Amino acid sequence: MKVMVRADVLTNNNIAADFNRELFQKTKTLVINLMSSPGAGKTTLLEETVRALSGKYRIAVIEGDLATERDADRIRAMGAKAVQINTHGGCHLDARMVAACVGEFDLEEIDLLFIENVGNLVCPSGYDLGQNHKVAVLSVPEGNDKIPKYPQMFMRTELVLLNKTDLLPYLDFNVDEAVRDLSEINPQSKLIPLSAKTNEGLQDWFSWIKEAYRQCVQQ
Amino acid sequence: MKVMVRADVLTNNNIAADFNRELFQKTKTLVINLMSSPGAGKTTLLEETVRALSGKYRIAVIEGDLATERDADRIRAMGAKAVQINTHGGCHLDARMVAACVGEFDLEEIDLLFIENVGNLVCPSGYDLGQNHKVAVLSVPEGNDKIPKYPQMFMRTELVLLNKTDLLPYLDFNVDEAVRDLSEINPQSKLIPLSAKTNEGLQDWFSWIKEAYRQCVQQ
Numbered sequence: 001m002k003v004m005v006r007a008d009v010l011t012n013n014n015i016a017a018d019f020n021r022e023l024f025q026k027t028k029t030l031v032i033n034l035m036s037s038p039g040a041g042k043t044t045l046l047e048e049t050v051r052a053l054s055g056k057y058r059i060a061v062i063e064g065d066l067a068t069e070r071d072a073d074r075i076r077a078m079g080a081k082a083v084q085i086n087t088h089g090g091c092h093l094d095a096r097m098v099a100a101c102v103g104e105f106d107l108e109e110i111d112l113l114f115i116e117n118v119g120n121l122v123c124p125s126g127y128d129l130g131q132n133h134k135v136a137v138l139s140v141p142e143g144n145d146k147i148p149k150y151p152q153m154f155m156r157t158e159l160v161l162l163n164k165t166d167l168l169p170y171l172d173f174n175v176d177e178a179v180r181d182l183s184e185i186n187p188q189s190k191l192i193p194l195s196a197k198t199n200e201g202l203q204d205w206f207s208w209i210k211e212a213y214r215q216c217v218q219q
Numbered sequence: 220m221k222v223m224v225r226a227d228v229l230t231n232n233n234i235a236a237d238f239n240r241e242l243f244q245k246t247k248t249l250v251i252n253l254m255s256s257p258g259a260g261k262t263t264l265l266e267e268t269v270r271a272l273s274g275k276y277r278i279a280v281i282e283g284d285l286a287t288e289r290d291a292d293r294i295r296a297m298g299a300k301a302v303q304i305n306t307h308g309g310c311h312l313d314a315r316m317v318a319a320c321v322g323e324f325d326l327e328e329i330d331l332l333f334i335e336n337v338g339n340l341v342c343p344s345g346y347d348l349g350q351n352h353k354v355a356v357l358s359v360p361e362g363n364d365k366i367p368k369y370p371q372m373f374m375r376t377e378l379v380l381l382n383k384t385d386l387l388p389y390l391d392f393n394v395d396e397a398v399r400d401l402s403e404i405n406p407q408s409k410l411i412p413l414s415a416k417t418n419e420g421l422q423d424w425f426s427w428i429k430e431a432y433r434q435c436v437q438q
Contacts, residue, residue: 065368066368070368091310148289
């Protein structure tokens with residue numbers, strides 16, 4: 001019973017994800033599903049990304065949270081379009097939630113769409129939203145053991161942004177160990193160390209976006 | 220359909236939780252369900268708690284993680300009994316998982332049983348494990364907005380341990396604001412600021428445990 005219900009939920013999700021994917025491809029919109037623990041710094045990273053790239057790309061953001069409009073307000077304050085989804089206790093975004101709100105954007109006028117998922121290192125990784133890329137944010141204060149202890153997230157993402165490197169002097173985090181652990185769990189994945197606070201390393205993230213956008217519009 | 224399945228899951232969970240609760244009451248074992256985001260410092264806090272209190276209480280720990288035996292190994296290295304539950308992708312512990320492993324302890328010989336839940340600020344709070352107390356750990360690097368953005372967790376817990384206060388000088392975290400936000404969401408809850416790394420504030424946590432244990436054995 002339990003397995004069948006789960007399978008049914010995922011089938012319905014995948015239908016909506018395929019609908020989203022087709023729409024995003026048609027409008028040449030690069031869509032990135034950003035996932036992490038609560039407080040890893042996704043919104044601050046998006047604020048800095050909007051600040052740096054909004055002259056070059058037309059950017060929009062879908063914000064997923066259990067409650068409050070805070071994150072969408074932060075993105076709007078940076079001058080980008082943002083829609084807030086409140087899950088009212090739900091632990092992840094699903095493709096239907098995304099499908100239900102993309103109508104609020106004119107996707108023909110959007111180059112980059114970031115979907116900031118609910119802060120949760122477990123559940124969001126299991127749900128295809130129709131995105132081009134799944135990216136995980138891990139932050140230095142969370143510690144080195146998160147990659148082996150939450151393997152599903154790191155197996156299902158193709159890039160890890162290691163945020164809050166400005167705190168490395170105060171904490172026992174070993175970046176080389178994180179790179180090694182990631183390569184064991186997912187040899188295709190890449191890790192970019194950065195600090196959304198000091199802007200260290202952000203250029204590598206922006207270069208990654210530039211290349212992903214180039215591939216997206218060539219398809 | 221969706222609601223009925225969820226109701227069914229919770230009914231089954233509650234039957235197991237009542238079974239656990241009766242067992243814990245009979246053996247006068249104080250059981251604390253510890254929940255937080257990944258990397259908030261639950262295991263380090265438990266290591267320090269075992270170090271400080273194992274002369275006074277007989278302590279055991281149930282560790283919940285998606286993968287690895289790492290946390291149970293850390294607790295055993297401190298000299299306490301520990302059992303590791305691996306959820307293999309599951310986002311929370313439920314009462315049946317706990318019921319299935321309490322047989323590995325002789326509860327008559329245990330005063331304090333800590334259950335370290337899967338690192339997840341959303342799903343674990345919805346599952347009664349039969350514990351005496353639900354305690355949330357929030358860490359300074361996660362930021363002030365977590366209490367309003369994850370209200371279910373803070374509504375369903377009676378104590379918040381604000382960990383990693385040693386990082387306050389390097390981050391924009393306002394402890395007074397956290398206390399205010401918590402009192403709005405849950406006026407009965409209490410917040411204890413502490414650092415499991417420097418041991419600042421740990422005595423307040425130990426005093427809370429002492430009082431909770433006193434009440435537990437008097438019942």
